[in-house]
Amino acid sequence: MRGSGSNDKNIFPMKIEELEKLLKNRFENNPDLSFTVYDHENKKIAVFFISYIVETQWVHESLVKTLLEGNEPWTNKAILNNIPLAEAEKKKKLQELLDGLLIGKVFVYIEGEDAALSYLLLKKEKRSLVQAETESLVLGPKVGFTESLITNLNMIRWNIRSENLVMEKYTVGKQEPREVRLVYIKSVANTSDINTMRQRLTELDIDNVDDSSVLMQYLEDSSRSIFPQFLSTELPDRFCYSISRGRIGVLVENSPTSIIAPSTFFSFFESTEDLYMRWNVGSFLRILRYLSFLLSTLLTPIYVSVVTFHYEIIPTSLLVNLGQSRAAVPFPPILEVLILELLIELLRESGARLPTKVGQTIGIVGGVVIGTAAVEAGITSNVLLIVVALSALASFTAPNYLMGTTARLIRFPMIFLAGTLGIVGIVYGMSFLVVHLLKLTSLGRPYLAPIYPFRWEDLNKVIFRLPNDFQNKRFISYRPKKAIRYSKKDARKKRDIDE
Template sequence: MNRRKKTGKGNIFPLQIEDLESLLKSKFKNNPDLSFTTYERKNEKVAVFYIDYQVEADKVEDFLLEPLLGEKIEWTNDSILNEIPLSSGKTYEKLDDILKNLLIGAVFIYCESEKSVVSYLLSKKENRSLQQSETESLVLGPKIGFTESMTTNLNIIRWSVRSEDLVLEKYIIGKREPREVRLIYLKSIANETDINTMRQRLQELDVDVVDDSAVLMQYIEDSTTTIFPQFFTTELPDRFSYNINRGKLGVLVENSPTAIIAPSTFFSFFESTEDLYMRWNVGTFLRVLRYLSFFLSTLLTPLYVAAVTFHYEIIPTPLLINLGQSRAAVPFPPILEALFLELMIELLRESGARLPTKVGQTIGIVGGVVVGTAAVEAGVTSNVLIIFVALSALASFTAPNYLMGTTVRILRFPMIILGGLLGIVGIFFGASLLIIHLLRLTSLGRPYLSPIYPLVVEDFNKVLYRLPNQFQNQRFKSYRPKDLQRYANKDAKEKKDIDE
């Protein structure tokens, strides 16, 4: 049996059962669901107390009360811990520990005159059933997503990563509302420096409560001022296990369906596990398309504003004539026109995301068509700009990660302002500042633009493009894993017929 004694100041035992009942009910005076029952046998008394809706009633009856009230068990702490067929038995002496564990589904047994109280964790948890991830959609590959249950998520990971080297370190974070956090990695592959860095950040975190993995990520990121996410988040167990097998670290938070993957680079947010399930040339095309979409979404509308405002000479003459005709009735300068349309697109996107699914889809489609047509007919904007804004919006949707897609959307606004005020010079100035900022960023101490900076050419085929599997025999050199080799390159290239 697992027995771990909690000692320290504030020991309230031994205590009369009546006094203990009064003390607990005074603490839970606003909670009528505290169950406190006293049992007597000869000259002995024992109390069993818990919160009704927090525990599994069947387990309390079958595995705890039935043996406790039998004749075989003496009403002492040692006898209860040894005879009751449950492995989660612990003893507590401090009132604060008792109150905290009552709130998470613990059942307590107090034998009168003992100096501590016995506890068994029989919590009842309402879990969402396994279903497809709603934030990350895939055409090929496993589609099951994480849930809010830590037990379920760990079970999925164990089935996905069947290795004896898999480590699941447990941390309890939160002073007022403690929550379980797991640090997950493969001991034989993950870099020791990365493990120690993440371990230190989790251990030194001193907060009241960690509401979600997205909140935890903000606490442990390298930089808290940047707009770029430094850790990757996912709801897909297959993406999680893929990164664990390649030497990265994973973090799970209790009551959160999203996992954290670290370290991550800028290019990690444009990768999809779907690229692995397609042929290498198709996966390369899709990956390059996402990178191109990032530049289009960030620079297309600012370039239009700069060209129309300062650089008419770079626009072909036939297009310039049509552009002049479409803008003839527009009373606003291009910068205000572009900002108005971009803001309208963001309003439609945000309202569609917050409304119920069917209503949100209707708002997004109908609203975009109606408002766009009305804006052109009213002379508020030109039809050419609507095309550029629509292309920019579509390009921002190609990022597989929602956090990076949101970042791209926000970046457009300062770039439009720079293009409208300084022309192409302003766009180059903004792009230079952006590159300098990315060069300075790190993720868990690793360069954010790796493998471009610092340059690691061997990792290009894993990040910028894909090659056939026989050329993917090594893990990322940039992360310095303990075991760089995935499989023997010679064996991967050999192909034998059945008669050989």
């Protein structure tokens, strides 16, 4: 509906009949365009809006009823002074009317006036607060974000009650504008990071944004990398935890997922649940996730390389059992692994797309039945079935779905390298990944911080956890304005009264 030069000209004053004809032609006589004309004190008043995105009850009770009950002829000035509705604006251009109608504005035009008045009476469709679907916790708050931006902003305000909390408003999308909020704590967040994100949001020239996940791909430093550079989460507590530590967040209208930046490779293995547990238990679980990522990426490639090229590595007793289990398998190890890996991926994807109850049945029964049948049919060996199952389980330990998917995808080129070059191929593949990770950045910050560049004081925040009295500093690698959160001395246990 853009592009016409006449859309940017002042069209008022004009006859109400001409305005009605003009709008209905632009909307192709859409029956949802409500255009009603009222006669009051020898003046014609037109009220027009799109019915299904406007609270029609508010329109009639707060606007139309007041207009018709007045005893004097209405003017724009009189309406603005006597009808106490928020966000009232004067609109003079056709394009302003078209854009306003599409986002839920109600317009009032008095014939002969030089502008139409607009009121935002948008109908807010939202679901109730429920538990997050993609991130599950045993301890801590379970509630997740919803598609309502207002609801999400309210939850953030309840969690961070600070006058330094800033929520900047932006509009992204030319064809289908969508509201985007940039959230940060002014006294903590790095100014350079804020300005960088502002620039990327304001310079983004696209037609529409379907979801925050799509926006994240536009905003990332390297959209071609397999690794996500920004963290996405459905959990308000994780969002607020990150904001309070000096990072910045992005919320998108009609999306239940938020964006957190900058992020490091290690951010995708952290969970707020680590904070709610004892420090030693939290450290153990975090280290377990890192080991699981390596296991998921390298276990099946190592099996392929050892069985194909390096039999001498396998103990003799295990080698005999392995030879017996593979005696009836007609395929080389690399093809055998690829068949079983693709089978696991099919089961996983079908289970995720089906309804919950049916999906669980498919995952469990399908895995047991098809796995057992594949072994009995001689398509694969017992040992490989165990290896692939362990690799699949390890990929589920990452708290972030995007990083778990990345581990699954990396596994396939590593299998090809292992099947063609053996252990040397795995070393080549891992070297390429390390170099790639060293080159990656997130909002201009090193992706492998605090390993590269190395910062000892940040290791206890990403690799492991120390007791709370050692957590008095924020993540220095993000260069927050305030590095100290609280006094380390004051956080320690004081002497009891009876001591």
